[in-house]
Amino acid sequence: MKEIIVGAQLEAKKTENVEILKALGLSDFYWPHSETEIFFELKKGVSPSSIVSYSDLVNGLEDNTHVDCQITGDGQTRSFQIKRYPQEYLEHSDGAFLQWLTDKVFCSYGDMSGTILVILLQPAVAFTKCPMDFTKLFSNLVDLKGIITFDEIVLSYNEQSQYMVLHRLYPTHKRLLIPFSLALDRLKGRA
Numbered sequence: 001m002k003e004i005i006v007g008a009q010l011e012a013k014k015t016e017n018v019e020i021l022k023a024l025g026l027s028d029f030y031w032p033h034s035e036t037e038i039f040f041e042l043k044k045g046v047s048p049s050s051i052v053s054y055s056d057l058v059n060g061l062e063d064n065t066h067v068d069c070q071i072t073g074d075g076q077t078r079s080f081q082i083k084r085y086p087q088e089y090l091e092h093s094d095g096a097f098l099q100w101l102t103d104k105v106f107c108s109y110g111d112m113s114g115t116i117l118v119i120l121l122q123p124a125v126a127f128t129k130c131p132m133d134f135t136k137l138f139s140n141l142v143d144l145k146g147i148i149t150f151d152e153i154v155l156s157y158n159e160q161s162q163y164m165v166l167h168r169l170y171p172t173h174k175r176l177l178i179p180f181s182l183a184l185d186r187l188k189g190r191a
Contacts, residue, residue, distance in 0.1 A: 015084075016058045022082050022118065022156065023069040025183060029166045029176055031073030039070040067115055079115045081150070087122055092131050098140055106147050117150040121157040138173040145171070 019040070027036040042048065046060040067079045083105060085097065105117065134155075141153060153170040163177040 015063060016061045018084065018120070019061065019068045019082050020054075020057065022120065023071060023080070025156065025164060025178075026069075026080060026118065026166075027071050027073065028164075028178055028183065030071065030078060032178075034073040036071050036073035039072070041065050041067070066109060066112065080118050081109070081112065081115050082118045082120065084120045084122060092121070094132055094136055094140070097132060097137065101153075102144070102147070106144075106149075110149070112149045113151065115150055116152040116154065119153070119155050121155055134167055134169065134175075135173065138169050141170040 023038045023040075027038060040057070041062040042051075042060045043062045051057050051060055066081060068082045070077055070079050072078075085092075085100065101119075141148065148170060150170070152168060155165070155167040155169060157165050157167070158180065159165050159177075161180050163180055164183040166176045166178075168174045168176070
């Protein structure tokens, strides 16, 4: 079991793997009872018909795109930009998070109308309660609405291996939960 966990941790460091797995999870959150189609931008010269394995998909994904994936379900298409909060060098505090969001995200992307920003919280050390105050963050983001061009800003995280959480912080404040066991079963094709 230890080898699988170590392998999963190493694979989670590769951005393309994170984007693919997060796209599957977003599909569950935004279209919980529907079939969906997930689209990724491929590198120039990569034909969709040449992708016959997961490895082909990972290696064929274009990186540094403004839209990491599009998901269609129930006649609706949503675009997502997926960012990892860099826990290696930033603390999990309201101030550090807002500074990073303003300086590294809002100032880097320009007009992102029609796109949902998904920020992955992946603390290097497990904590039982996130030290960030999500209600205050929501208020701070409402105050920054003049510089926010994303349609939504959401946080995604694993809550003590009990739930996968999608925490909407903008333009409304809402927390959605999927039982962790169900999320794993869905990824394995069992649910």
